Amino acid sequence: MSHLHIPDGVLPPQLWIAGLVLAFLALLAAVHATRGAGPQQIAYQSALGGIMLAVMAIPIPITAFDYCMTLAGPVGVLLGAGAAFQVSLVVTLILALMGQGGFTVIGLNALVLGAGAATARPVYLRAVAARRSPAAAMAIATAVSQVFSSLLWVVVLWASVRLTPGLAVQQQVREGLRFLAGGSVAAIVAVLMLAAVAIESMLGFGLARFLSRVRPDLLPSSVPAASAPSGTGRPPEAGRF
Amino acid sequence: MLNTFAQIDYLACSGRTRWHRASALGKLVLAMLLVLLAVFMPQWRVLAALLVTVIALVLSAGLPWRLLGAAMTTPLFFAGLFLLAHWGAGAASIATLAMRPVIASVTALWLVGTTPYPDLFAPISRMLPRVVGDSLFLTYRAVFALLSRIERLSRAMFLRGALTGPLPQRANRMGEAVGTVVLSGFDRSQRLYQAMLLRGHSGRICGCRHYLEFTREDGWVLVLGVWSIAVTVVFAGWGAR
Numbered sequence A: 001m002s003h004l005h006i007p008d009g010v011l012p013p014q015l016w017i018a019g020l021v022l023a024f025l026a027l028l029a030a031v032h033a034t035r036g037a038g039p040q041q042i043a044y045q046s047a048l049g050g051i052m053l054a055v056m057a058i059p060i061p062i063t064a065f066d067y068c069m070t071l072a073g074p075v076g077v078l079l080g081a082g083a084a085f086q087v088s089l090v091v092t093l094i095l096a097l098m099g100q101g102g103f104t105v106i107g108l109n110a111l112v113l114g115a116g117a118a119t120a121r122p123v124y125l126r127a128v129a130a131r132r133s134p135a136a137a138m139a140i141a142t143a144v145s146q147v148f149s150s151l152l153w154v155v156v157l158w159a160s161v162r163l164t165p166g167l168a169v170q171q172q173v174r175e176g177l178r179f180l181a182g183g184s185v186a187a188i189v190a191v192l193m194l195a196a197v198a199i200e201s202m203l204g205f206g207l208a209r210f211l212s213r214v215r216p217d218l219l220p221s222s223v224p225a226a227s228a229p230s231g232t233g234r235p236p237e238a239g240r241f
Numbered sequence B: 001m002l003n004t005f006a007q008i009d010y011l012a013c014s015g016r017t018r019w020h021r022a023s024a025l026g027k028l029v030l031a032m033l034l035v036l037l038a039v040f041m042p043q044w045r046v047l048a049a050l051l052v053t054v055i056a057l058v059l060s061a062g063l064p065w066r067l068l069g070a071a072m073t074t075p076l077f078f079a080g081l082f083l084l085a086h087w088g089a090g091a092a093s094i095a096t097l098a099m100r101p102v103i104a105s106v107t108a109l110w111l112v113g114t115t116p117y118p119d120l121f122a123p124i125s126r127m128l129p130r131v132v133g134d135s136l137f138l139t140y141r142a143v144f145a146l147l148s149r150i151e152r153l154s155r156a157m158f159l160r161g162a163l164t165g166p167l168p169q170r171a172n173r174m175g176e177a178v179g180t181v182v183l184s185g186f187d188r189s190q191r192l193y194q195a196m197l198l199r200g201h202s203g204r205i206c207g208c209r210h211y212l213e214f215t216r217e218d219g220w221v222l223v224l225g226v227w228s229i230a231v232t233v234v235f236a237g238w239g240a241r
Helices: A013-033 A037-055 A072-080 A081-097 A106-129 A134-163 A165-169 A171-181 A184-216 B001-014 B024-040 B044-060 B064-079 B080-085 B091-114 B117-126 B131-159 B167-198 B219-239
Strands: A057-063 A066-070
Touching: A013 A081, A013 A106, A013 A134, A013 B131, A037 A072, A037 A106, A037 B131, A037 B167, A066 B080, A072 A081, A072 A106, A072 A134, A072 A184, A081 A106, A081 B091, A081 B131, A134 A184, A165 B001, A184 B167, B001 B064, B001 B091, B001 B117, B001 B131, B024 B044, B024 B091, B024 B117, B024 B219, B044 B091, B044 B219, B064 B080, B064 B091, B080 B091, B091 B117, B091 B131, B117 B167, B131 B167
Parallel strands: none
Antiparallel strands: A057 A066
């Protein structure tokens, strides 16, 4: 649920306008955090953005919504918070142009996806510092990132219900919402959500296990960059190739 | 979804209608106008008139019926929960809620189906920070190469039986497969970086300036803009009487 496909016109304007403003501010902060990034870093984050888009092409329908594998967690670990948020915004923008999610919801979508990605690296580093293997740390970071995004997603839905005047006053609509939020539907959605988080975490596990064997220098290290022998999470200099 | 990406990209580049010849900036402004009218207009009559207008736009741009059908049904699927929540709120309310995302989605189809991506991204990238604007171009460029790699990889995995067995094992293998794509993306980003340096990258991918080349066909875009506003005013007034 880390990616909203809610189209234009269904969320109240207060919500999506606030989302656009917040996303823009977050983008400025992200750009500030990654200032000094050269073309090499931009090319690397664009390649990971391309992989995110490609992976999102495999949707798993869940009632009215779609669960898409996003790789937000692993991308967040590999790139760090600032760059991962930028990638999330770019991916969301391209998806909106392709009719996957509305133009007006770009801000909310980027926030939900990007916030999840941004939480991944700190969780990963903590797990590595606690002597977990990179694969296990990546799985934990991916799970936390997915759960966090899902919570934000629920907050967006809750806020949209609260801010829609029609929904607040009409008895029949309230009944409809009560039915949808009722035990069985909620239970099914919760189980599907957990399954989706588990699948994405296992995918992250496999990804990190592979990278730790083949290119451990691409994974971030808990050792400070200055003294780290390898693995600062930054792409190595072109001269090393 | 990514086959659709490729199809739309081809249609945008190969089309010869008046909409394809109009400037990207004009079309972008018209698309934004149509989306904002759809999102903010509460009368179903206005939305019905706008829906007919955007369908006519898509058909006159020579875009396939199949894409039009997808653009009209996909947002309804994603807006399903919201439509269900409004089920008891009356036919006009449901029609309004259903038409808004459809208008926005069909408008997006018209925009991306008649505008090659460098022209479309060039004005958008100018509104974004440099890093993000560059990422927009490079991410879109990376998608197609990475997608074909993912497709080849998943076919090979299927043929070698890697997609059978318990779910955790399959997800783990998928993760390793994604790892190889990440490595390929990383290598690709290195090549891209070197190509950028060789071609004298000046610190910004500017895109082309075609988007600013106004042609005679922009007159039609202007006519459509005036028509959309007139239709909105007339039908909104009619609904108010």
